[in-house]
Amino acid sequence: MENKLDKMLKTALSADFLPEKSINDEILERAKEKSDMSKTGNKKAKIAVIACAAAAVCTITAAAAYRLLSPSEAAERVDNPALSQAFESEDAVLTGETRTDGEYSVTFLGAVSGKNSTISDNLYFLNGELLDERTYAVVAISRTDGKPMEDKNLFVTPFIKGLDPLRYNIVTMKGGYRGFTENGVVYRIINCDNIEMFADRGLYIGVSAAKGVFFDRDAYIYNAETGEITENPDFEGLNLLFELPIDVSKADPDAAANYISEKEGLYSGSDSEEPSEGDILPEPEVTDETVSELYEWELDDEGAVYIKSE
Numbered sequence: 001m002e003n004k005l006d007k008m009l010k011t012a013l014s015a016d017f018l019p020e021k022s023i024n025d026e027i028l029e030r031a032k033e034k035s036d037m038s039k040t041g042n043k044k045a046k047i048a049v050i051a052c053a054a055a056a057v058c059t060i061t062a063a064a065a066y067r068l069l070s071p072s073e074a075a076e077r078v079d080n081p082a083l084s085q086a087f088e089s090e091d092a093v094l095t096g097e098t099r100t101d102g103e104y105s106v107t108f109l110g111a112v113s114g115k116n117s118t119i120s121d122n123l124y125f126l127n128g129e130l131l132d133e134r135t136y137a138v139v140a141i142s143r144t145d146g147k148p149m150e151d152k153n154l155f156v157t158p159f160i161k162g163l164d165p166l167r168y169n170i171v172t173m174k175g176g177y178r179g180f181t182e183n184g185v186v187y188r189i190i191n192c193d194n195i196e197m198f199a200d201r202g203l204y205i206g207v208s209a210a211k212g213v214f215f216d217r218d219a220y221i222y223n224a225e226t227g228e229i230t231e232n233p234d235f236e237g238l239n240l241l242f243e244l245p246i247d248v249s250k251a252d253p254d255a256a257a258n259y260i261s262e263k264e265g266l267y268s269g270s271d272s273e274e275p276s277e278g279d280i281l282p283e284p285e286v287t288d289e290t291v292s293e294l295y296e297w298e299l300d301d302e303g304a305v306y307i308k309s310e
Contacts, residue, residue, distance in 0.1 A: 070094075071110040071138040074187045078178045079121075083136060083189075086112045086119035093245060101240050105144050106207050108242040111137040113196045113250075124191075126174055133194035137205055137244070141186045148184035155210035156188045158195055158244065159220075161202030162227030166217055167263070169206075195244075197259065200251035203244035204229055209237045 175192025
């Protein structure tokens with residue numbers, strides 16, 4: 001049977017929990033019991049018991065203070081109950097992988113994909129058309145020195161193995177984010193076109209400190225021959241990359257091929273010699289200004305998100 005101390009430690013990891021006086025009293029009482037049982041022992045043994053009890057109190061306090069929100073809890077913070085529930089479903093990919101890069105600590109909390117009208121309370125439209133196949137992902141970003149994190153110049157995006165990240169990222173995949181800061185930690189909930197169709201290729205979530213609203217092309221290295229996307233070790237600043245382990249069985253090669261064909265049509269100027277105004281442009285024409293003009297979100301009172309027409 002699970003002992004009471006184990007249960008208290010588990011409770012310490014629950015949401016919005018702070019150790020109460022009763023827990024500390026319980027631990028000290030346990031220490032007293034151990035001490036009484038050791039009356040025939042030496043003084044060092046008693047001191048060791050008390051030290052262990054004190055360490056347990058500190059462990060509970062530290063665990064509660066630094067526990068991150070779950071993806072479901074993060075969705076609740078942005079008033080999206082449907083998304084919160086989706087992150088509790090079997091379809092959600094919960095990772096919890098944490099990595100550090102200099103002054104930053106980043107945790108990829110998880111992702112979920114599906115029909116947006118089912119998994120989210122917010123609807124997304126582009127040119128009046130409902131975007132109803134979406135992928136959501138949540139990351140938590142903090143400072144390693146414990147100072148409060150600022151939600152500034154951060155760029156969180158999915159990448160697809162085999163596709164140039166400059167052309168296939170959260171902006172070009174009709175995406176964006178909702179963000180908030182809690183207890184000095186920045187949470188980003190991104191969403192974009194459903195990328196489950198590319199599950200057999202390999203998927204990533206990149207977290208970098210961008211120079212502007214568009215991602216810094218120097219943060220990652222794209223190998224056109226192998227299709228691999230890797231962190232650039234010479235990049236000065238945050239540029240972490242996480243694998244997004246979506247079940248390969250969810251891949252749809254035909255849909256993926258059509259998606260790429262449509263995107264390449266935009267990059268080529270839609271069969272015209274010169275790209276028309278509003279086309280998604282290839283390097284080097286993609287700038288912070290064109291990106292911000294193409295993908296500006298507006299959230300109305302009913303939770304509908306409108307993206308500016310291309």
